[in-house]
Amino acid sequence: MNSDNLLALGRLVDQRHLQPALGWRRGFENRLSHLLSQRRLPEQGWSEPELELLIRELALLDMNNANSGSCIGVGEREGRVVCPLVYRRHFGLAHGIGRSGDVTAGQPKAAGSSVINSLTNSLLGDWLRQFGCPKAAKCAVLIPVATGMALCLCLLSLRSSRPSNAKLVLWPRIDQKSCFKAIITAGFTPVPIEPLLDGDQLVTDVTAVRSLIEQHGPDSIVAVMTTTSCFAPRVPDRLADVAKLCAEFGLPHIVNNAYGVQASRCMNLINDASTKGRLDLFVQSCDKNLLVPVGGAVIAGPDAAVVSRVAATYPGRASASPSTDALLTLLHLGRSGFARLLDQRAAAYTRLRDGLASLAGRHSDCVRLLDTGKNPISLALCLRGSGSSSGGSDPGRLGAALFRRGCSGARVVAGGRQARLRRSSDRISVRALSERCRRPGHVGNEVDSFLVVLDSLLTKEFRQREIDSRVADADEQGDNDYSKDQLTEDLG
C-alpha cells in the first residue's frame, strides 16, 4: 500500500488510532529500504506478518498474478497453475528463476521471482561473509539442486578451463556417497586419497595429494575436492595445505562444505585457505545450514566470475522454491537469529561431548570416547571388543536397535568393513547440530534423550547380546541388513 493509501485509511478510522500503526509501518518500509539498498542480512529477524506482506508484494509483480486487463498470456508456456492448493503454497510464484542462459538472470515475465532470486543470492553472500568467510565468499549463488548435484555442476563448469585430457578429480576420501557420485556423473574419474591416523583422528594425507599430482601431472587433473564437515573420527581436511598445493600447480580447488556453516571452524578453514592458496568454489547445503526443506545448494567463491560460470552452466529455468525458502528463512532469523542457532549448536556439542564422556566412563569396558577435537560437530565412540573379529554383526545390531528407538541420526560403522581406512574398531558417530528445529516451535532435549537411550542399550541390550552373539538367528540378519541399509543412507 503506498503512502497515499495508508493516509487514506484515516477516512475509515480515528487518526489517533492510525498514527502509531503508521509509525511501525514506516519502520517496516525503512527496514525494507535498507534491505534493498544494502542487500545484507538484517541484524534482527522479521516477523511473520512482515514476511507475509513482503512475499505477497513480490508475488504481485509476476505477470501471471497481474490483473487480467494488464496481460494477455497467449502462448505462455510457464507461469500457469491449475491446482489451487499448489498455487497457494507457492504464493502464486510460478515462473521459476533464471533464463535458459543463466540461472541468476532476471525473468522478463517475473519481476517478483527475479527479485527473490537476486536478493536471496545477495543475502547468502553476506551470510557466508558474516559467519566466517569475509574473503572467500565474494559471491554466492543458490542453485536449486542437491549438494552433490551442485558439486557436479561445479566440476562441469570447470571443464572448458582445463586441458581436454584432464579427467581426474583428487579427493581426500570421506564416507559420503554423493560427492563421489558427483565426480562420476560429471564424467570424471575420482582418485580417493586415504586419510592418515593422527591420535584418534583421521586427517588429510597432504603428502599423498602432492605425490598424486606429481605422479599424474597437473594437466590430467580437473580439480581437487576437499571436505570440511564429516563424521568423527574423520576431521575436516587441511584446506590451507591443499590450497597451497593447488596454487603451486595451478589446479582448481573445490570444497564440499555440506553442513559446515554450522561451525565457525569449518568456515575459518575455508577463509584461511582462500587467502593462503587457491580455493575456487565451496558448496554448502541449504537444508543442512539454513534449516529449510531439502532441495538447494549454495555455491560460493572468492571470484564472482567463477561462481557465475557455474550458474550459467545450469541449462534452463529452475525452481524458485528453494530460493523462496532461503529468503524467508534468512529474513526470519536475521543475523542474530542465526548466531543464536550457532550458539545452541555449540552448546549441544558440549552437552553431547560431556554426556558421551560420562557414559563412556560408566561403560569403560565396552566403549571409549575418541579424542577428535578438530571435528567441531561430530563425536565418536569406539566399541571395544567388537570389530572385525566378531564379524561386524554387533555394530549392525546396535545401529538397528538405535533406529528402532527413534535415534535416526547416529551412525554405527563396523571397523572391519573399511579396513583400508585403518580404523581398527567398530564405532558410533554422532553429530551435534542445532536442536529445537525439527519443526517451528518444536522444543526437545534430544541430546539428553539420545544419551539415555544409548546408555540403556549399552547397559542392557548390547551387553546381553554380547553373550548371545554366537547364536546367529535369521531375524537378526534382517536387522543387520537393515542397518547396512541405514549406513548407506548415512553415507548419502
Added chain:
Amino acid sequence: MNSDNLLALGRLVDQRHLQPALGWRRGFENRLSHLLSQRRLPEQGWSEPELELLIRELALLDMNNANSGSCIGVGEREGRVVCPLVYRRHFGLAHGIGRSGDVTAGQPKAAGSSVINSLTNSLLGDWLRQFGCPKAAKCAVLIPVATGMALCLCLLSLRSSRPSNAKLVLWPRIDQKSCFKAIITAGFTPVPIEPLLDGDQLVTDVTAVRSLIEQHGPDSIVAVMTTTSCFAPRVPDRLADVAKLCAEFGLPHIVNNAYGVQASRCMNLINDASTKGRLDLFVQSCDKNLLVPVGGAVIAGPDAAVVSRVAATYPGRASASPSTDALLTLLHLGRSGFARLLDQRAAAYTRLRDGLASLAGRHSDCVRLLDTGKNPISLALCLRGSGSSSGGSDPGRLGAALFRRGCSGARVVAGGRQARLRRSSDRISVRALSERCRRPGHVGNEVDSFLVVLDSLLTKEFRQREIDSRVADADEQGDNDYSKDQLTEDLG
C-alpha cells in the same frame, strides 16, 4: 482417522447425522485404496478437502513430523525447518526425495515423502500412457530440475554405455537455447542439422541425419536428440524416421518433448517412433504440461532400466516440491480434467488459427498466415515487406510493442538474423496453449484479446512506423535491444 475413531465420533454427534458423512468418508477411502493399488490417474479429480487430507496424512509419516516422544533426531542434518512460513507451505514435508544412490529410492526417515515420490512417478507414467504413449511410456520419473537440465542428465546417463570417444550429439536444430546448452553442459559437442523448407513448413532433414552418422561414424556419436514441440513454421521432427536410423546404427535417441503432452500429435509421434525404431528417452516439462510452477521434468521411456539409470545419475537427495505439486495437480485434475484442458487447448488453436487467418485477410498487404498444419500448437504470420532488407529493426519494434501491451507469449523473429535457417522473412509466431490457467479460477478470453491487440498494432502503429522507418532514433534502439532481449528469452 481410523475406522474405530470415526465410529467413536458417534459419542459426540447424533448417529443419524454422522451416517451420511461416514458414507462419503468411506467413498474417499475406497478411491484412495484404488489409487494405492492401481497407481493410475483417477478418472475424476479429487476435491480440495480430499487433497488436503491426503497430504496431511502423508506428511505425518515423515520423521520430522512425528510426535516428540517417538523420535530422537540428534545428528539429523535434514528434515529440520526453522521458519514457520516455510514449514507450512511444504505441509511439513522437509526430507526431500531419494537418497544419494538414486532419486527414486525411498527415504528411510521420510515414508510420507517417499510415498509422494513413488506415487507421483507411477501416476506420471499412467498419464503419459493414457494421453498418447501407451508403448513409449513404460516408465516415468520426475526429476526436480528444468527440462534442459533433465536432457543433460539423460545424456550423462548414456555416457557409460557409449564408446569413450563418443562426443557428438546430432541435433535437428530448433530455436531453443536450453537443449543446445544441455549438450554443452554434459560435455558433448552438438551437431546442429538445419531443417528443410517444405511449403511453408520447416521439417527434419532426415537425409542429412543419415549422412552425418555415416560421415562421423556411429561410435563417435553419443545420441541423436529430436524435438516435438516448437515454434511454427518449424514443425515437429520426423521422429519415426530418425528412430529407424537410430535402430539401424545402434544409436541412443532422446526426444525433447517440452510441452508436447498438450498435443496428441506430438505424443503419437513419440509412441509411433518407439514401435518403429529406437527411442530411448523422452523428456517433458512439468510446468508446461501439468501447469505447475517451474522446476521439474518428467523423463520417460519404453525401457524402465534406461529411465532408472537417469534417476540414479542425480547425485544426492532432491527437492520434493515438484513431485508434490505434480501429485496434487494430477489428483486435482483426474483423467477427465486433463482431457478437458486438452480440449480447451485444441479449441484455442482453432480460434487462434481462424482469427489469424481473418486478420491476415484484412492486412494481406503486410502479413500472411503460414500454412503449418503439421505443427499442432504454434502458428506463424510472415511479415511482408520487412525482413533483412529493412535491417531487422521493424520486427523488433513490433515485438516490443506487443510486450508493452501485455502480449508476452508471442515471438517476433527477424528472418535476416537467421538466414542459415533459410527462412526468408520476418515472422510472428505464437502458440495456442490451454487458457483459463494463469491462476486457479482465472477466466480469460486471451486469444481474442491478443487478436485485437495485434490487429490494432498492424493497423495503426506498425504501418505508420513503416513510414517512419528511415528515421532511427535512440529511443527506438532501446526498444530494439529490449526486443532482442525478449527473443533470447523465447529461445529459452
Added chain:
Amino acid sequence: MNSDNLLALGRLVDQRHLQPALGWRRGFENRLSHLLSQRRLPEQGWSEPELELLIRELALLDMNNANSGSCIGVGEREGRVVCPLVYRRHFGLAHGIGRSGDVTAGQPKAAGSSVINSLTNSLLGDWLRQFGCPKAAKCAVLIPVATGMALCLCLLSLRSSRPSNAKLVLWPRIDQKSCFKAIITAGFTPVPIEPLLDGDQLVTDVTAVRSLIEQHGPDSIVAVMTTTSCFAPRVPDRLADVAKLCAEFGLPHIVNNAYGVQASRCMNLINDASTKGRLDLFVQSCDKNLLVPVGGAVIAGPDAAVVSRVAATYPGRASASPSTDALLTLLHLGRSGFARLLDQRAAAYTRLRDGLASLAGRHSDCVRLLDTGKNPISLALCLRGSGSSSGGSDPGRLGAALFRRGCSGARVVAGGRQARLRRSSDRISVRALSERCRRPGHVGNEVDSFLVVLDSLLTKEFRQREIDSRVADADEQGDNDYSKDQLTEDLG
C-alpha cells in the same frame, strides 16, 4: 511497499522487466485508492493475490503484529494468540472489532481490524443499495451473530423508544423457528398472524394485522416483524401494506430478509415499503447471501441513527471473523460477480420450475406443482392422496428418502400437522439458490440431479410404498423421526 521501495527493486532486476509490473502494481494502488475514497463495491472483483496483499497490509496495522520494538503489550488482555494454526488462519487479526460502547467503533490498538470493520460496513451498504434498496439501505452494519440473534438485538434496541408496557411483537407467521425465538429471547411476546390462502399462495393477512393493532393498542406493541424469503407456498409478506399500517400507528417495522438479497423481488419490496410507509430495520444473513461461513448478519435501514443504535446495543468487542469474510468475498466478487451469481440463481429457478412442472406432468396422479409465482425463490409440489388422512407418515418417509440420497435442501411437510395454516395437503418445498458455490471451483448441475432423484423416488419407491403404507415397521418409524428432526432443522 511504498513507491520508493518499489523503485528500489530496480537495483535487483532489469528495469525493463520491472516497468510493466510497476504498471499493474500502480493499477492496484489506484483501485485501492478508489475503494478507500468511495467505499463502494468495485465493479470487477479483485484477484486472490490482490486480496492477500490487502489483508496482510491491514493485519500489519494491528498492534499485536507490530515489530517488537514498537509496542510493549504488558497488561493487554486481547490480541494475543498462542496457537500458530489459529494465528495464521486469522492473518494475525486478533483484536476483534468494536469497543464496549459500540461494535462499529474503532479499536485504538487495532487500526487494521478497525479498517476492515468500517470498510466492510460501507461496502455492505453499497451492496444493498446497488442490489435493490437504493432508499432503504442508507446504512448497514454487520453484527457477528446469527440472523435470529440479530433480530433479537434489533428488538432490544427498540425497547427504550417504546412505552414501558410495550410487550407484543406482531408477526405474520412463517415456518421458521429462529425469528420466533428471537422475540422470546428479547423478552417480548410474539403474536403470530396466520396467512391467507390466495389461490395456491399463502399471503399476508393485512386486515388481521390492523385488527390486532387496534385490539391491543399501539402502545402495547414493540414492533411488527415481517418476512421476505420463505418456503412456498408461503410468499413474501405485503411489506408496503404493513409499512403503511406501521406509519399510521407509529409502530416500528422490522423485516426478516434472511436470504432475500438473492432475489430482486424481495429487495424491491423492502425499498418500496421504505418509501410508502415505515420500515425501521431489515436484517439479512451473511452466509445465505454472500456465501460465507455461518456467523454474521447485516442490519440495515433508512435511518443511520436507528441502525447505529443496534450496533451500540451489543455489549463488548466482537469477532472480526465474519467482517473479514464478508470483505474478502465482496472484493472477490465485485458488483459484476455478485450480479452473475444472481443471474445463475434466476436461471436455476427457471430450470427448477420447468423441471418440476415436467415431472409433475409425468406424475400427475400423485403430485401437483403449486402456482406460487410471487415467491421468487421457492417452489412447492403438493402430494396428492397423502396428507392427514394417511397420518402424515408418507411425507416423512419421502423426506428421509431424499436425505438418504443426499438431497438435503428440500423440505417435506405433512399438511395435517399444521392445519391451522389451512394448508390442505402434504408438500415438498425447495428453493432455487445459486449453484456452483458449495465450495470455490465446485461445479455441479444440482438442479438436474435433484430432479432425477425426485423422479426416481416418485416413480419407484414412493408409489410402491403407498401400497405398503399400512404396514408399520419399527425401522420406518426411525426414519420418520429422523425426518421430523430434519424438518425442525429446516425450520431453523
Added chain:
Amino acid sequence: MNSDNLLALGRLVDQRHLQPALGWRRGFENRLSHLLSQRRLPEQGWSEPELELLIRELALLDMNNANSGSCIGVGEREGRVVCPLVYRRHFGLAHGIGRSGDVTAGQPKAAGSSVINSLTNSLLGDWLRQFGCPKAAKCAVLIPVATGMALCLCLLSLRSSRPSNAKLVLWPRIDQKSCFKAIITAGFTPVPIEPLLDGDQLVTDVTAVRSLIEQHGPDSIVAVMTTTSCFAPRVPDRLADVAKLCAEFGLPHIVNNAYGVQASRCMNLINDASTKGRLDLFVQSCDKNLLVPVGGAVIAGPDAAVVSRVAATYPGRASASPSTDALLTLLHLGRSGFARLLDQRAAAYTRLRDGLASLAGRHSDCVRLLDTGKNPISLALCLRGSGSSSGGSDPGRLGAALFRRGCSGARVVAGGRQARLRRSSDRISVRALSERCRRPGHVGNEVDSFLVVLDSLLTKEFRQREIDSRVADADEQGDNDYSKDQLTEDLG
C-alpha cells in the same frame, strides 16, 4: 486414512521405512481415541501436523465438503462459500454450529462442525475443572459472542425463572463498561454497589448487598452479578459471602470471570462460592484466557440444565470460528502447556511487582506502590501530588505518553474523576498477564521494557511537566482527550 490404506502404502515404499511411521501414526490414533472417549484435555499438547490432520478429517465430514456425487445441495442456504481465501481459512468449515433450537445442538448437515462444537465444550469443561473449578464447572458451553454479550444472554435466560416484575441486577461496581451494558441490553436495571476501602484495597461491600436485597425485596431482583478479575486497587469480589446471601434469598448469582482463569485465586473463589452458597453461572472470555482472537465466551456452572438454558437462548445457528480456535488451542497447549502459561504469568506478576516496588522506591516523592495482595493479576501505583487538585490533567498526560511509547496495556486514572469510589489519588494500574504470546513464537521481555519506559517517564518527562503544569497548551489538550479516549477503552 484407514488402517488398510496405511498398510497399502507398503506397496509404494520399503516396509522397513514404513514401520516406524506406522508406529507413531498408531500413537496418534490412540491419543485421538482417548480424546474422543474421555473428552478431556490431553496432558501433552498435539503437534501442528497432528492438528492439521484432525481438522481436515473433521472438515471432510461436513456436507459441503463431500464429494460431488454424494450430495445434491439444491436449496441449501448455508454451507456455501464462494471466495477461495475465505474457504481455505475456515478449512472448509462453513455450516456453523447449533440449530435454531440450541447452539449446542448437532447440525444434521455438518457432522464435522458438530464434533468440533461438542468436543470443544467438553474440553472447556475439563479445562475449567482442572484449573481450579472441579465443582463449579459441571458443564461449559462456548458461545461465539463477546463476554458482555454472554453475560447479557445469561441474564436473558434467567428471565423466565424470575418473577415477572424482577428488574434489578445488583452489581458490586467495577470500572468496566461491558458488564454494565450487558444488564441494560438485557432490559434490566443495574444497581451498582460501591466498594469499601480496606487498607489500599477496594473490596466488596457485602453489607450493602444484603441491605439492598432487603430494601428492594428478592422478587424485584433478577440476579446478583459479581466479578473476579479487575484492575487494582479493586480486588476480586467476596464471592462466597455473596453466594451465601444469594442462597439465603433464593437469588441467581452470575460471576463475571473475564480473565480469571489466568489466576488460580480467581478460580478458587468461584469454586468455593459454588460449594458454600449459590452460584449459577460464571462467564469467561476465550481470548483473554485461551489466547485466541476476540469473539467467544465460555459460560459454565455447577448445574448443566442452567448452562444449557443459556445455550438454548441464542436464536439461530452461530459461527463455528471461535469453537474451532478454542479446540485447536486447547489441543495445541494440552494441560501442561496451559499450566506453563500460568506459571509464566505468575512469574510476570512477581517481576512486575518487584520492579514497580523498586521503581516506587526510586521515585518515592511522586509514586507509591499500593498494597493490593488480594488481586493476583493487577498492581497499581498511586501518583502523589497530582490528583484532583491539579485538575486531573497530569495523569492524562502520563497515560498519553505511555501510549505514545507503545505501552498500551497500562491504565492511568485520575482519582478526582471517580471520587464516589473514595479513591483519593490518581493511579496507574497494570496487569501481569502471560508474556510471549502476542503471536506464536513471539519472545519479549515486556515487563522489563515497560518498567524502563515508566521509569524514564517518571524521571524526565513527568517531573519536568510538573513544573510546566500551569501552562496549558492546546496541543496537550489533544493528548488529554486522547487519554480520556483510551480510558474508555480500558473500561471496555
